[in-house]
Amino acid sequence: MGKIGKRFQGKVAIVTASTQGIGFGIAERLGLEGASVVISSRKQINVDEAVEKLKAKGIEVYGLVFHVSNPQQRKNLIEKTIQKYGKIDVVVSNAAANPSVDSILETKESVLDKLWEINVKSSILVLQEAAPYLKKGSSVILISSIAGYQPESSMAMYGVTKTALLGLTKALAAEMAPNTRVNCVAPGFVPTHFAAFITTSADVRKAIEDKTLLNRLGTTEDMAAATAFLASDDASYITGETLVVAGGIPSRL
Numbered sequence: 001m002g003k004i005g006k007r008f009q010g011k012v013a014i015v016t017a018s019t020q021g022i023g024f025g026i027a028e029r030l031g032l033e034g035a036s037v038v039i040s041s042r043k044q045i046n047v048d049e050a051v052e053k054l055k056a057k058g059i060e061v062y063g064l065v066f067h068v069s070n071p072q073q074r075k076n077l078i079e080k081t082i083q084k085y086g087k088i089d090v091v092v093s094n095a096a097a098n099p100s101v102d103s104i105l106e107t108k109e110s111v112l113d114k115l116w117e118i119n120v121k122s123s124i125l126v127l128q129e130a131a132p133y134l135k136k137g138s139s140v141i142l143i144s145s146i147a148g149y150q151p152e153s154s155m156a157m158y159g160v161t162k163t164a165l166l167g168l169t170k171a172l173a174a175e176m177a178p179n180t181r182v183n184c185v186a187p188g189f190v191p192t193h194f195a196a197f198i199t200t201s202a203d204v205r206k207a208i209e210d211k212t213l214l215n216r217l218g219t220t221e222d223m224a225a226a227t228a229f230l231a232s233d234d235a236s237y238i239t240g241e242t243l244v245v246a247g248g249i250p251s252r253l
């Protein structure tokens with residue numbers, strides 16, 4: 001990790017799906033830079049553990065159970081954040097599901113619905129809930145994927161939902177301007193629980209590393225650094241953009 005500044009002193013950041021992996025890394029980074037962070041995920045035990053880990057690093061943190069497709073918990077997340085900290089400066093929408101490796105034409109309707117619901121609709125709904133509190137200088141980050149540019153066959157429909165987030169970023173950037181900037185991070189391959197396939201086989205891992213120009217997998221810290229940049233005032237003239245953080249895996253011109 002490079003030198004950590006204090007760009008989020010006095011700010012309040014909500015990071016969804018943040019008790020492990022990339023979301024946790026983002027919460028940690030924003031917290032180390034001075035933000036009060038609100039973390040959440042489906043399981044209370046994961047929330048409690050993550051809160052303890054962040055507190056141990058001196059981070060001001062508040063943890064809640066929030067399954068991104070639960071309307072009551074969604075309302076509760078925003079209400080409790082406002083009760084505790086009085087405002088919201090940053091929202092990072094990070095939740096995703098990838099329940100099947102079927103081809104698109106073989107994907108069951110219920111799975112198509114779930115992919116849309118978790119990967120796209122939940123981001124919209126949480127922002128609808130947060131929007132009244134997002135004031136001048138606030139910032140939203142959506143977490144897409146390199147698969148949004150190149151949907152590989154094993155994760156094709158997941159990739160398509162991540163492509164939708166690229167469009168959502170542009171549309172919301174226009175809708176929420178000029179007070180709120182909306183940007184997106186498209187991670188490459190980061191060995192997390194979600195992407196355990198990367199490291200279960202040495203061959204798969206090598207094939208992915210070989211696709212990168214930088215000859216390595218991504219880390220949660222890499223994704224957190226990019227997210228923190230876009231969320232910070234260092235990016236105050238950037239909105240509607242997607243930053244690909246994938247070690248040089250081809251994405252777009």
Ligand code: NAP
Nearest residue numbers: 017019020021022041042043067068096145190192194195
């Ligand atoms: P991860 O390590 O498995 O972490 C997922 C986190 O989300 C956990 O804290 C989990 O906690 C929570 N969660 C899962 N489903 C949820 C739901 N429905 N509602 C609320 N919380 C939920 O995953 P990750 O790899 O960091 O992935 C994070 C994001 O990065 C996703 O949007 C993914 O598409 C994107 N991404 C990842 C990679 C990669 O290579 N890892 C690449 C590109 C993009 P609970 O189990 O307690 O809910």
